[in-house]
Amino acid sequence: MRPRLQVIFLGITSLLLYLFLTKISNEFNWGEGYADRPILTYLGIYFSLSLLFFAVCSILFKQSNDRFIFWTMIAFGLLFRFSILPAQQIQEDDVYRYLWDGKVFSNNINPFEYSPAEVHEFKELRIQNPETYYEIYNERNEHELEQLAELKWESPTSLKFLERVNHPSVPTIYPPMAQYVFRAVHFFQPDSILAMRVAFLVFDVLVMLFIVGILGKLGLNKNMSGVYFWCPLIIKETLNSTHLDIIGISFLCGSIYFLLHNRHTLATFFLALGFLGKLYPAILFPLYIQACFRHYREAEGNPWRIPILNALFFVGIIILGYVPFMGIGLQMFDGLKAYSLYWQSNDSIFASLLFIFKNLLGDLNGITVLSSSLPVFLSKLTVVCILTGVLIWLLLKNTSLINDPQIFLKQFFILMALVFLLSPIQNPWYLCWVVPFLCLFPNRSWILLTGLVGLYYLDFYFDYQEIQSWSQWIPWVEYLPFYILLVWDFRNKKRALAAGKSNEIS
Numbered sequence: 001m002r003p004r005l006q007v008i009f010l011g012i013t014s015l016l017l018y019l020f021l022t023k024i025s026n027e028f029n030w031g032e033g034y035a036d037r038p039i040l041t042y043l044g045i046y047f048s049l050s051l052l053f054f055a056v057c058s059i060l061f062k063q064s065n066d067r068f069i070f071w072t073m074i075a076f077g078l079l080f081r082f083s084i085l086p087a088q089q090i091q092e093d094d095v096y097r098y099l100w101d102g103k104v105f106s107n108n109i110n111p112f113e114y115s116p117a118e119v120h121e122f123k124e125l126r127i128q129n130p131e132t133y134y135e136i137y138n139e140r141n142e143h144e145l146e147q148l149a150e151l152k153w154e155s156p157t158s159l160k161f162l163e164r165v166n167h168p169s170v171p172t173i174y175p176p177m178a179q180y181v182f183r184a185v186h187f188f189q190p191d192s193i194l195a196m197r198v199a200f201l202v203f204d205v206l207v208m209l210f211i212v213g214i215l216g217k218l219g220l221n222k223n224m225s226g227v228y229f230w231c232p233l234i235i236k237e238t239l240n241s242t243h244l245d246i247i248g249i250s251f252l253c254g255s256i257y258f259l260l261h262n263r264h265t266l267a268t269f270f271l272a273l274g275f276l277g278k279l280y281p282a283i284l285f286p287l288y289i290q291a292c293f294r295h296y297r298e299a300e301g302n303p304w305r306i307p308i309l310n311a312l313f314f315v316g317i318i319i320l321g322y323v324p325f326m327g328i329g330l331q332m333f334d335g336l337k338a339y340s341l342y343w344q345s346n347d348s349i350f351a352s353l354l355f356i357f358k359n360l361l362g363d364l365n366g367i368t369v370l371s372s373s374l375p376v377f378l379s380k381l382t383v384v385c386i387l388t389g390v391l392i393w394l395l396l397k398n399t400s401l402i403n404d405p406q407i408f409l410k411q412f413f414i415l416m417a418l419v420f421l422l423s424p425i426q427n428p429w430y431l432c433w434v435v436p437f438l439c440l441f442p443n444r445s446w447i448l449l450t451g452l453v454g455l456y457y458l459d460f461y462f463d464y465q466e467i468q469s470w471s472q473w474i475p476w477v478e479y480l481p482f483y484i485l486l487v488w489d490f491r492n493k494k495r496a497l498a499a500g501k502s503n504e505i506s
Contacts, residue, residue: 003063004072007056011076014052014230018083021045025087025240030164039461042090043454049232050451056230057447060223070223074208077229081204084239085197091460092241095193096164101172102182103151103158103190109144111179112325112332116168119148157191173335176321177251177276178244197239203250204238210253211439217260218406224439233450237429245432248277253436255281255288256412260405264292268310272317280433283415285314286391291401291408298402341371343425346456348479350424353379383422390418406440413437417446428453445486452478 024038024045056073063069089095101111122145126133137145152162174182181199189195211225228234238246255270271288274281289307297303325332344350357375358365369377394411401408417434420426431453438446455478462470 003059003066004068006059007069007072007076010052010056010059011072011079014049015076015079015083017045017049017052018080018235021049021090021236021240022084022087025090028088028090030089030093034464037091037460037464039091039457039464043457043461046232046236046454046457047451050454053230053232054447054451057227057442060221060226061442063221063223065221066223070225073223073226073229077208077226080230080235081201081239084235085194085201087240089193089242090236090240091457092243093164093166094244095196095242096161097166097172098174098178098182098196098242098244099161099186099191099193100165101174101179102184102186104148105179105183106186106190107147107151109148110325110328110332111172111182112335113141113171113328114145114148115171115335116162116165119145119152119162120168123149155191161191167338170338171331171335173339174244175276175279176325177273178247178278179325181244181247193242197242200238200242200244200246203246204234206250207246207253207436210250210257211436213257214253214260215439217257218409218440220440224442227439227442227447228436231435231450233428233453234432234435237432241429243429243432245278245429248274248281249433249436250274251277252281252284252433256409259288259291259401260409262295262402264288264295264306264310265313268292268314269317272314272321275318276321280416280419283387283391283419284412285311286395287408287411287415290395290398294398294400295402345424346426346428346459346475346478347424348426348475348483349422350379350383350426351475353382380424383424386422387415387418391415409437410441413441426453428456443486443489445482445489448485449479449482452482 021042024041027033027036027038060069097116100116104111104114122133122137122142125136152159172179182196185192185195185199208225208229211228212222215222215224234246237243251270251274255267255274258264258270259267268288271281271285289311292307292310293303296306322332354375357378361375361378364374367374372380394414397411399408399411413434416437420430420434423430431450434446435450438450455474458474459471462468462474
């Protein structure tokens with residue numbers, strides 16, 4: 001079968017599966033029938049979509065630029081997205097926090113100040129323990145909590161969605177750019193999951209446009225953008241799970257696009273917005289400054305002026321983003337603090353580090369350092385040291401963006417991939433940050449992981465069926481094939497390079 005017909009066949013089959021996914025999503029009713037949820041059916045659909053995605057990737061690897069295939073992928077990618085937009089949430093509920101944050105911020109109340117639990121409980125506390133109540137809250141707090149209580153009851157949907165917010169005792173963790181997006185969505189359509197998804201779809205399409213632009217600038221096959229646009233992980237986690245990562249991803253891709261065009265100030269601006277969307281891109285900033293320095297060293301006599309100004313610009317944009325929330329001081333980071341200290345989920349390398357330190361320390365495990373147990377603290381310190389060491393190594397390599405743009409961007413890929421692999425929280429939607437780089441560096445193991453990471457949802461099935469003891473094996477099945485293939489491909493590449501050098505010498 002010709003490649004064009006293969007892509008059409010794979011697209012039609014995938015579209016039917018997305019429609020089926022939308023149909024079965026109606027059985028995932030919040031708070032109801034957990035044991036009866038068709039999680040295994042969902043996983044069967046997701047893995048089938050992943051296999052079709054792998055088949056498309058194999059076609060793209062072998063096929064040069066083909067306008068018909070490119071526009072076919074665009075058309076089907078949009079159809080996949082439109083087909084899943086009306087679907088019910090499948091095992092995810094973060095969107096309810098987004099909608100509440102947007103409501104709070106739209107009413108000129110700081111979304112970082114009050115947890116949903118406070119809105120539920122402040123009146124009871126005022127009646128039962130007024131002394132404690134007035135020690136905690138002043139007149140402004142009382143007025144704002146009364147206003148939030150009214151917003152809670154303004155409609156049945158508002159009440160229902162607030163009661164569905166997870167971790168209600170923790171204030172929001174989502175950074176300023178996300179809050180501005182939530183506020184904009186509330187302005188157009190309050191309490192609407194569909195409106196939030198449409199907003200995320202806009203960012204999703206922007207990512208696609210930036211990827212196409214990046215591929216064009218590098219002289220690479222634009223059809224490789226299909227690795228992003230057809231990826232089931234991106235579609236499910238962005239437009240069904242409705243996770244906000246797409247906001248930061250779009251700004252990161254925009255910053256890379258402008259960096260390749262030597263628009264360093266604009267690239268810095270977009271990188272700062274990406275940081276304000278989700279904090280991950282901050283690790284790339286030193287490489288941006290290095291690229292800026294090298295560019296202006298060749299272009300003018302003083303190579304330090306623009307890099308220093310861009311660094312100040314980066315910090316300034318971040319400060320401006322936080323200005324509307326600074327009235328409560330460091331309290332605005334309470335949710336982020338709780339998240340960074342206590343959350344751990346679906347991890348691989350971090351879990352291994354934690355296991356090693358727990359066994360090495362023995363009786364010292366009970367020691368607490370910076371609100372974390374000693375094994376957790378040492379595991380996090382190890383992660384920071386690894387990331388810092390790799391960043392310094394990449395900086396010392398001094399790769400030129402001008403002479404070797406692909407090699408330079410591969411450094412971004414390495415860092416973002418390590419951020420995911422070393423994190424104590426490896427939720428599937430965090431992997432979405434790596435997917436745009438797979439259009440430039442189509443690594444088999446990482447493409448495989450976009451499918452395997454779906455096993456994360458198997459943990460819910462084991463929990464609902466009360467066989468939690470099986471959950472401990474999920475990360476092994478999820479990550480072991482990935483690591484084996486990653487090492488295998490790395491060894492084969494080293495051998496190929498060694499053979500090439502040997503042939504050159506002979």
